[in-house]
Amino acid sequence: MSSLDKTMHFNFDDGDKKDVRETLETVYAALEEKGYNPINQ
DSSP, X not given: OOGGGSOOOOOOOOSOOXXXXXXXXXXXXXXXXXXXXXXXX
């Protein structure tokens, strides 16, 4: 029996989560850097 036949549990609760605002600011800055208008993307 392979390990894929068993139930697996994943825990994604790490203390290093970004909040939504920080993620959007990162994406906004990256789009501007590439020459895109972040508002229209």
